[in-house]
Amino acid sequence: MLNRLLKKSVPAMVGIDIGSHSVKAVLLTQHEQGYRLDAVAIEPMPKGAMAERNIQDIEAIGRVIAKLRRRIPKSVSHAIVAVSGQTVITKMIYMDVSLSDSELESQIEIEADSLIPYPLDEVSIDFEKLEINEADPSKVNVLLSAARTESVEARSGAVEAGGFDTKVVDVETYALSRSLDVSYAALPEDAKDKVVALVDIGAVMTLVSVVQKGETIYTRDQVFGGEQYTNTIVSYYNKNFDEAERAKCTSDLPPNYTFEVLAPFQTSLLQQVRRAVQMFLTTSGKDQVDYIVLSGGTAMIEGLDRLLIDELGIHTVVVDPFASMEIGSKVDQELMQKHKAQFAVAAGLALRSFSACHI
Numbered sequence: 001m002l003n004r005l006l007k008k009s010v011p012a013m014v015g016i017d018i019g020s021h022s023v024k025a026v027l028l029t030q031h032e033q034g035y036r037l038d039a040v041a042i043e044p045m046p047k048g049a050m051a052e053r054n055i056q057d058i059e060a061i062g063r064v065i066a067k068l069r070r071r072i073p074k075s076v077s078h079a080i081v082a083v084s085g086q087t088v089i090t091k092m093i094y095m096d097v098s099l100s101d102s103e104l105e106s107q108i109e110i111e112a113d114s115l116i117p118y119p120l121d122e123v124s125i126d127f128e129k130l131e132i133n134e135a136d137p138s139k140v141n142v143l144l145s146a147a148r149t150e151s152v153e154a155r156s157g158a159v160e161a162g163g164f165d166t167k168v169v170d171v172e173t174y175a176l177s178r179s180l181d182v183s184y185a186a187l188p189e190d191a192k193d194k195v196v197a198l199v200d201i202g203a204v205m206t207l208v209s210v211v212q213k214g215e216t217i218y219t220r221d222q223v224f225g226g227e228q229y230t231n232t233i234v235s236y237y238n239k240n241f242d243e244a245e246r247a248k249c250t251s252d253l254p255p256n257y258t259f260e261v262l263a264p265f266q267t268s269l270l271q272q273v274r275r276a277v278q279m280f281l282t283t284s285g286k287d288q289v290d291y292i293v294l295s296g297g298t299a300m301i302e303g304l305d306r307l308l309i310d311e312l313g314i315h316t317v318v319v320d321p322f323a324s325m326e327i328g329s330k331v332d333q334e335l336m337q338k339h340k341a342q343f344a345v346a347a348g349l350a351l352r353s354f355s356a357c358h359i
Contacts, residue, residue, distance in 0.1 A: 013078045013167055014039070015175070015349025016068070016159060018061060020050045020225070021203040021297070024339075025068045026346040027076060028325075030354045035182060036326040040336050040343060041071035052204050052223065053085035055154040058161060065162025071332075079164035080349045081155045084172035085205065085221055087148040091115060094139040097132060104129065108144065116146050124149045124169075130215075145171055168352060172345055173219035176200050177209040178355070179348035180293065185324040186317045187291050194290035197280065198319075199273060200344055201298035203227045207345075208276045210289070218280045224272045226298035229265045236260055266304070270311055277312065292316040295344035321347040 017024040027039040049060040093115065095104055108127055112120055125146045133139040147169075156166040176198050184191055193213055200207040204225040210218040226248075233244035237253065247253050253261075277289050292314050294305060299318050308316040320340045327333065336343075 012076045013080045013350065013353040014072050014076055014164065015346040015352070016065065016079050016081050016164070017172075017175075017343075017346035017349060018050075018055070018081060018155060018158065019045065019202055019342075020053065020205065020227075021045050022342070023061065023064050023068060024343055024346040025065075025072060026321075026343055026350040027072055028347070028350045028353065031326075034325060035351075036328055037322050037331055037336070038328040039072050039076075040322075040331055041068045042335065042339050042342065043067045053221075054087070054151065055158060058154055058157045061158040062161025065159055065164065069163040077163075077165050078167040079159050080168040080170055080352050081159055081166060082170040082172040082175050082345065082349060083147045083151050083155060084207065087151040088171055088221075089116060089144075089146045090171060090173075090219060091144045093142050093144050094133055094136070095142050097138055097140045099140075101129070104142065108142070112144075112146075115144060118146075118148065122149060123147065124152050147171075170349060170352060171219075173207050173209045173221065174216060175345050175348035175352070176207050176295070177211050177216040177219075177348070178351050179295070179319070179321055179344040180211050181351060182321050182324060182347060183293055183319050183344075186320065187293070188315070191291055195286055195288065196291045196293060197277065197289045197314075198293045198295065198344070199276065199299075201225060201269070201294065201296040203297065206272060206276075206296075208280070210280050210284070218284055220276060220279065222272065222276065224269075225296075226301075228268070229261070229298070229301075232261045232265060233257070262301075266301070266307055269298070269304070270307060273308060274312060277314075289314055293319050295319040295321075295341050297339075297342050299341045319344050 014025055014027045022042050022044050025041045028035045029038055043064045046060050049057040055061060112125055116123055123146045127142050127144045130141040130143055133141050152169050159166045180196060180198060195212045198209045202225050204227050206222050206224045208220045209216055230244045230248055233248060234241055292308060305316045305318050318341055321344050
């Protein structure tokens with residue numbers, strides 16, 4: 001099974017987001033007033049360790065996670081990670097409402113062969129019962145998740161090589177959805193009842209999760225990210241990749257780069273977000289997206305939120321998952337503020353500690 005996503009929550013799990021260019025870690029605790037951020041860390045990914053979202057070098061990533069381990073209290077040993085990309089399948093299926101969990105599991109295993117386009121001995125499967133189906137009360141909605149076992153095991157292996165015990169393997173888009181729980185403060189008061197699209201723009205992959213009334217109603221991954229921006233800087237200004245990354249982050253570029261590089265990339269990004277919104281509207285039958293929440297390293301490009309507001313007419317904010325939290329005394333606040341938009345998925349994973357389900 002997908003490391004039993006349905007297990008009861010385990011206290012003090014650190015959320016570890018293994019990205020294409022960096023690994024992020026977030027540790028939270030819960031109290032009556034909300035959440036407290038106890039630790040946050042980020043480390044760069046060595047070249048060649050990842051290809052898109054697939055792990056190529058478990059030992060190298062394990063060494064990166066071992067560096068993060070030094071920033072996490074020694075008493076915390078449990079971790080949660082996530083899978084994403086082409087190796088992950090999620091489907092909403094409808095089962096008889098009278099089935100018990102064990103009966104439901106047996107039935108899903110029988111039907112899985114027709115539901116999943118991979119050999120069953122190559123995938124890990126899990127499911128969760130959701131609400132009664134509105135159209136047919138004799139049925140219950142069930143979220144089925146499946147991932148290539150090699151992808152699950154690679155992430156678990158890297159985390160364990162870094163000194164943690166992998167307790168849960170989640171799905172990145174659902175972790176992103178969960179991060180909205182700590183991001184509502186940045187949106188108008190009616191956001192909890194509205195359609196909110198979370199768009200996480202990483203180095204090579206963009207994750208889209210759409211949430212309404214606390215439920216994830218749409219997810220999608222698409223190959224697009226800030227690496228395209230960096231590669232354009234490389235080609236225009238005769239820099240190597242690392243030099244281009246530094247120049248991008250420090251804005252140490254010629255004045256005309258705004259027109260030569262930044263504006264074309266913003267246009268491409270706008271097209272990607274517009275396409276994602278349109279695909280959601282087409283497949284869901286919804287009339288509109290009310291709010292967009294941006295996250296990921298690429299979301300930190302100055303003015304991106306205003307661009308989407310102006311071009312799409314949708315209220316857009318850049319996420320700060322820690323804005324409404326108490327900040328622990330040992331947290332590196334400079335690092336937290338500098339990279340806050342990159343921690344959305346890791347925060348969503350960490351929130352899994354306080355949830356009985358993985359959505």
